[in-house]
Amino acid sequence: MNAAAITEERPTAVASSLQDLETPCLVLDADRMARNVARLRARLAGLGVGLRPHLKTCKSVEVARQVMSSAEGPATVSTLKEAAHFAAAGVRDMIYAVGIAPAKLPQVLALRAQGVDLVVLLDTVAQAEAVAAASREAGAPIPALIEIDCDGHRSGVLPTDAERLVAIGRALENGAELRGVLTHAGGSYAARGAEALRQCAEDERRGVVDAATILRAAGLPCPVVSLGSTPTAHSATDLSGVTEVRAGVFVFFDLVMAGIGVCQIDDIALSVMATVIGHQREKGWILVDAGWMAMSQDRGTSKQAVSQGYGLVCDIEGQAWPDLILADANQEHGIITVRPGSGATLPDLAIGDRVRILPNHACATGAQHRSYQVVRGRSAAVEAEWPRFGGW
Amino acid sequence: MNAAAITEERPTAVASSLQDLETPCLVLDADRMARNVARLRARLAGLGVGLRPHLKTCKSVEVARQVMSSAEGPATVSTLKEAAHFAAAGVRDMIYAVGIAPAKLPQVLALRAQGVDLVVLLDTVAQAEAVAAASREAGAPIPALIEIDCDGHRSGVLPTDAERLVAIGRALENGAELRGVLTHAGGSYAARGAEALRQCAEDERRGVVDAATILRAAGLPCPVVSLGSTPTAHSATDLSGVTEVRAGVFVFFDLVMAGIGVCQIDDIALSVMATVIGHQREKGWILVDAGWMAMSQDRGTSKQAVSQGYGLVCDIEGQAWPDLILADANQEHGIITVRPGSGATLPDLAIGDRVRILPNHACATGAQHRSYQVVRGRSAAVEAEWPRFGGW
Numbered sequence: 001m002n003a004a005a006i007t008e009e010r011p012t013a014v015a016s017s018l019q020d021l022e023t024p025c026l027v028l029d030a031d032r033m034a035r036n037v038a039r040l041r042a043r044l045a046g047l048g049v050g051l052r053p054h055l056k057t058c059k060s061v062e063v064a065r066q067v068m069s070s071a072e073g074p075a076t077v078s079t080l081k082e083a084a085h086f087a088a089a090g091v092r093d094m095i096y097a098v099g100i101a102p103a104k105l106p107q108v109l110a111l112r113a114q115g116v117d118l119v120v121l122l123d124t125v126a127q128a129e130a131v132a133a134a135s136r137e138a139g140a141p142i143p144a145l146i147e148i149d150c151d152g153h154r155s156g157v158l159p160t161d162a163e164r165l166v167a168i169g170r171a172l173e174n175g176a177e178l179r180g181v182l183t184h185a186g187g188s189y190a191a192r193g194a195e196a197l198r199q200c201a202e203d204e205r206r207g208v209v210d211a212a213t214i215l216r217a218a219g220l221p222c223p224v225v226s227l228g229s230t231p232t233a234h235s236a237t238d239l240s241g242v243t244e245v246r247a248g249v250f251v252f253f254d255l256v257m258a259g260i261g262v263c264q265i266d267d268i269a270l271s272v273m274a275t276v277i278g279h280q281r282e283k284g285w286i287l288v289d290a291g292w293m294a295m296s297q298d299r300g301t302s303k304q305a306v307s308q309g310y311g312l313v314c315d316i317e318g319q320a321w322p323d324l325i326l327a328d329a330n331q332e333h334g335i336i337t338v339r340p341g342s343g344a345t346l347p348d349l350a351i352g353d354r355v356r357i358l359p360n361h362a363c364a365t366g367a368q369h370r371s372y373q374v375v376r377g378r379s380a381a382v383e384a385e386w387p388r389f390g391g392w
Numbered sequence: 393m394n395a396a397a398i399t400e401e402r403p404t405a406v407a408s409s410l411q412d413l414e415t416p417c418l419v420l421d422a423d424r425m426a427r428n429v430a431r432l433r434a435r436l437a438g439l440g441v442g443l444r445p446h447l448k449t450c451k452s453v454e455v456a457r458q459v460m461s462s463a464e465g466p467a468t469v470s471t472l473k474e475a476a477h478f479a480a481a482g483v484r485d486m487i488y489a490v491g492i493a494p495a496k497l498p499q500v501l502a503l504r505a506q507g508v509d510l511v512v513l514l515d516t517v518a519q520a521e522a523v524a525a526a527s528r529e530a531g532a533p534i535p536a537l538i539e540i541d542c543d544g545h546r547s548g549v550l551p552t553d554a555e556r557l558v559a560i561g562r563a564l565e566n567g568a569e570l571r572g573v574l575t576h577a578g579g580s581y582a583a584r585g586a587e588a589l590r591q592c593a594e595d596e597r598r599g600v601v602d603a604a605t606i607l608r609a610a611g612l613p614c615p616v617v618s619l620g621s622t623p624t625a626h627s628a629t630d631l632s633g634v635t636e637v638r639a640g641v642f643v644f645f646d647l648v649m650a651g652i653g654v655c656q657i658d659d660i661a662l663s664v665m666a667t668v669i670g671h672q673r674e675k676g677w678i679l680v681d682a683g684w685m686a687m688s689q690d691r692g693t694s695k696q697a698v699s700q701g702y703g704l705v706c707d708i709e710g711q712a713w714p715d716l717i718l719a720d721a722n723q724e725h726g727i728i729t730v731r732p733g734s735g736a737t738l739p740d741l742a743i744g745d746r747v748r749i750l751p752n753h754a755c756a757t758g759a760q761h762r763s764y765q766v767v768r769g770r771s772a773a774v775e776a777e778w779p780r781f782g783g784w
Contacts, residue, residue, distance in 0.1 A: 022472075023493065024784055056723060078685075078724045080414075098724045099669035101415065101681055102744045123670055126743040154725055155670045155679050186722065277491035278515055278547045287547050289493055293470075293759060294784075297689040330578065331448060331755055332470045332490045333546055351518040352494045363723055367685060368759075370783045391762045392416055392686075 018316055018354065018373070018380040023275040024294035026369035027356055028063075029318060030383070031376045032269035033251055037067050040233060040250045049239045052076050052095065052226065054248030057363045060372060061089040062386040067251050076246045080107050081392050087116045095119045095226070097182065097246070099147065099155055102130035109138050119179050119224075123147040123157050125164070128171035136175035143179040144172050145224060146215075150207030151187035151200070159210040162218075169220040180224030181215070183208040184246070188231040189260065190303075197260070201236035204229070209241035234262040252362040255312055259304035265312065265320055270366060271356035272311070273373070274334060276349045286336040286349050290357060291329040296364035310334065311357035311365075317378040318356050321347055326357055410708055410746065410765070410772040415667040416686035418761035419748055420455075421710060422775070423768045424661035425643055429459050432625060432642045441631045444468050444487065444618065446640030449755045452764060453481040454778040459643050468638045472499050473784050479508045487511045487618070489574065489638070491539065491547055494522035501530050511571055511616075515539040515549050517556070520563035528567035535571040536564050537616060538607075542599030543579035543592070551599040554606045561612040572616030573607065575600040576638070580623040581652065582695075589627035589652070596624050601633035626654040644754040647704055651696035657704065657712055662758060663748035664703070665765070666726060668741045678728040678741050682749060683721040688756035702726065703749035703757075709770040710748050713739055718749055 018027065044051050053067045056078035064086060068075055073093035077083045083094055084107075092115060096108070100120040111118045122128055122144055135141045146168050149156030157164050172178045185204035191197050204227050212222040227239075228246035230253075239245065252270040253263040274290035292310065301308040310326040313336055323342035328335040336355070338344040349355070359365035372386040410419065436443050445459045448470035456478060460467055465485035469475045475486055476499075484507060488500070492512040503510045514520055514536055527534045538560050541548030549556050564570045577596035583589050596619045607614040619631075620638035622645075631637065644662040645655040666682035684702065693700040702718040705728055715734035720727040728747070730736040741747070751757035764778040 022496075022499075022784055098681060099679060101667040101669050103667065104414075107414075124743060127670075130743070149672075154722060154727070155672070275493040275495065277493050278519075280541075280547065287491060289490060292690075292756070297691075297756060298684075299689075330546060335546070351516060351522070364684065364689060368782075390760075392414055 016382045018273060018375065018382060021273065021373055021382065023273050023354065024290040025273050025373050026366065026371065027271045027273050028372040028374050028386070029269045029376065030374050032267060033063070033066060036251055036253055036263070036267060036269060040247060043234065044245055047236065047239045049242055050074070050244050052244045052246045053251065054078070054097070054246050055082055055086060057248040057251055057366065059366065059388045059390060060386050061086065063251065063372070064089070064091070074244070076248070079392050080104055081389070083111055083116070083118055085389055087111055087114060091116070093117050095121065095145065095182065097121050097184070099123060100127055100131065102127070102134070105131065105134040105142065108142060109134065109140060112140060112142065117143070119143045119145055121145050121147050121182060122168065123155055125167050125171050128168045128176070132172055132175035141175060141177040143177040145180050145182040145226065146178070146211065148181050148183040148208050148211045150183040150204045151185055153186040156183060157211070159207040162214045165211055165214050166218045166220065169215050169218065173220065178215070178221055180222045180226065181208050181211045182224070182226040185227070185229045185232045188229050189256065191231065191260065194235065194261065197231055197235035197262070198237060201232035202238070204232050205236065205239060205242055212241065230257060231260050231262050249362050252366070254362040255308045255358055255360045256300040256304070259301050259306060265358070268358045270362045271314060271318060271358050272365065273316070273354055273356050276351055276353045276355070278351070284337055284346055286346065288334045288336060288355060289332060290326070290334045291332045293331050294368055295326065295329060295334065295357065295359060296361065296368050298359070298361035298364040300360040308360060311359055314356040314358060316354045316356060316380065319378070320358065408774045410665060410767065410774060413665065413765055413774065415665050415746065416682040417665050417765050418758065418763065419663045419665050420764040420766050420778070421661045421768065422766050424659060425455070425458060428643055428645055428655070428659060428661060432639060435626065436637055439628065439631045441634055442466070442636050444636045444638045445643065446470070446489070446638050447474055447478060449640035449643055449758065451758065451780045451782060452778050453478065455643065455764070456481070456483070466636070468640070471784050472496055473781070475503055475508070475510055477781055479503055479506060483508070485509050487513065487537065487574065489513050489576070491515060492519055492523065492536070494519070494526070497523065497526040497534065500534060501526065501532060504532060504534065509535070511535045511537055513537050513539050513574060514560065515547055517559050517563050520560045520568070524564055524567035533567060533569040535569040537572050537574040537618065538570070538603065540573050540575040540600050540603045542575040542596045543577055545578040548575060549603070551602040557603055557606050558610045558612065561607050561610065565612065570607070570613055572614045572618065572635070573600050573603045574616070574618040576619070577621045577624045580621050581648065583623065583652065586627065586653065589623055589654070590629060593624035593628035594630070597628065597631060597634055604633065622649060623652050623654050641754050644758070646754040647700045647750055647752045648692040648696070651693050651698060657750070660750045662754045663706060663710060663750050664757060665708070665746055665748050668743055668745045668747070670743070676729050676738055678738065680726045680728060680747060681724060682718070682726045683724045685723050686760055687718065687721060687726065687749065687751060688753065688760050690751070690753035690756035692752040700752060703751055706748045706750060708746045708748060708772065711770070712750065
């Protein structure tokens with residue numbers, strides 16, 4: 001973590017137009033973002049559960065303040081760098097939602113000593129013993145959630161593995177604090193159709209609630225029952241027994257989420273602006289100065305019904321051309337073509353013309369950039385430049 | 393471009409061991425790098441041609457100084473941010489090897505006014521006219537190379553298209569400066585076997601030399617005849633008519649280059665160090681804290697004979713385990729498994745143990761990090777931390 005980088009993070013007032021910016025750059029439509037945030041808030045309010053947004057998507061204090069329910073949180077982070085940045089900006093309630101490595105506990109304790117309620121995640125007795133030992137040594141109990149594996153996609157304890165759950169809980173209670181259980185239905189990204197998504201959401205809920213029941217039956221505390229992913233947060237119809245929902249990409253949405261069906265193309269708030277730098281007319285190619293360095297190499301839609309290549313191409317106002325995609329990319333070159341078989345027409349774009357490209361995966365594309373250029377709707381006026389941070 | 397970021401760039405003296413570093417982090421074996429640089433230099437010296445290294449791979453002043461033939465260059469860059477950073481570090485001879493957008497010409501002129509011989513690239517009459525107009529307006533001729541398409545993989549003028557070549561050259565000579573021709577055999581990344589690589593190298597040479605011949609026959613100047621890619625630079629046996637070779641990834645090498653056959657696994661100088669954070673023992677999974685954010689999503693070896701997943705796993709000394717790969721990745725989680733069908737044994741790694749993961753594509757993985765942790769060979773001593781920059 002770099003203290004200099006933290007103090008650098010401040011919004012920059014700008015007075016410019018999209019036409020004046022250097023390309024490639026990351027453009028954020030604040031109107032679309034506000035609509036996306038309001039939509040999930042309203043949905044969860046209807047289900048009676050609070051939102052703990054995942055800030056790994058935005059890595060920006062300004063965006064975080066739009067998406068959190070208060071300036072102090074709650075929030076979810078994926079790195080201790082995020083935890084430190086958001087702590088410096090006043091966030092006081094965070095879950096570090098990646099399994100804890102023992103060597104990271106001194107940083108966790110340092111943030112907690114600053115008044116940040118930073119909670120760690122784990123799924124082994126070895127980690128629980130390390131957290132308890134560090135807590136005892138520091139005289140400061142570190143709160144931990146047990147990760148539950150609701151769909152086999154990654155880490156976590158099976159909700160049926162009562163023995164391991166209780167052993168982890170007891171190891172924590174020897175000096176640390178068992179705060180509860182957490183799961184993430186990462187498998188929902190592969191689900192297709194509203195009914196399959198509702199089933200993912202119910203499997204996610206049932207897994208984490210079952211685990212909580214086991215812990216409580218063993219006399220262990222379990223105040224927090226946390227779940228979430230953008231697809232399941234937008235699909236759940238019952239969240240009984242759940243205390244909070246986590247979601248990240250809902251704030252911007254992206255082409256993968258549109259392909260899953262939880263948003264429309266016109267909801268996607270993030271795009272990369274690029275400039276036309278060439279043509280290979282006989283091949284139907286337009287070359288732009290946004291390659292994989294600007295877009296990331298996430299090809300998430302390649303496994304969906306409609307592959308969007310490296311992104312879907314829009315005009316400078318953010319309106320998508322039918323079937324115009326960034327079909328290929330090198331480090332700083334992108335090749336725009338019409339989608340094969342679509343019969344669409346290549347727009348007549350000249351050297352120097354600008355386009356905006358919607359990303360497959362907002363988390364990955366955002367991470368390639370150092371700031372957001374903030375616009376609203378079809379206006380070309382850039383209201384602000386909001387810094388992003390990266391690293392670990 | 394950010395002036396603050398430029399002044400920040402300085403080597404940091406450190407006195408630590410790999411065991412003390414936060415993970416994930418980027419580790420550079422300076423011994424392997426030195427060997428890689430010496431190997432290409434010796435090869436090109438034998439062919440009688442100089443090296444103009446592509447600094448998009450390293451984005452680091454310290455690495456650039458190891459790879460350039462002098463502190464002033466020559467060098468190749470892929471963004472104006474790179475040009476500005478390296479200019480601030482004293483580099484005076486650079487080609488910006490991505491087709492120029494007219495809106496970028498004021499920055500080019502500003503760098504040239506500082507005494508940097510920055511050369512632009514183009515492949516259309518429209519760009520040539522824009523460069524000539526900007527040159528006339530500034531009273532300072534901007535030198536430009538014409539990009540030649542030697543293998544159909546991206547941009548450039550076909551070496552048989554004499555009419556377009558001469559039209560671009562004449563448009564430049566109306567106020568700007570025609571410096572020569574440049575090509576890049578990007579298609580060589582898909583070549584398999586020494587003979588196919590030699591053929592790519594010869595096609596690359598023939599294309600750019602033929603274009604130079606056309607320009608000279610039309611009475612136009614063509615002092616520079618530039619070509620290169622790491623595979624062809626290591627495969628060419630004749631570079632008659634060529635004035636310089638460009639290559640980037642040779643400095644670090646990576647799994648894609650090993651798959652092509654231009655290096656061995658033990659030549660790869662770059663790795664990502666990660667910490668074990670969990671197991672799914674019944675599935676044969678080891679979870680680490682390096683996901684696609686640390687590795688990038690480059691899956692370049694997936695199209696080769698041996699797919700390395702998101703990377704090949706080594707011990708902390710940088711020695712690869714047989715057939716142990718990062719098979720899957722989420723943003724901050726990686727899943728290590730043995731390669732399916734290999735019959736290899738999963739090593740016994742405990743929570744907190746550290747591994748190093750070789751990347752598919754050094755340019756892409758490097759770009760996910762803010763610095764290099766510099767080691768030599770199997771030693772765990774970290775000699776230095778060298779900053780990297782990013783952005784545009």
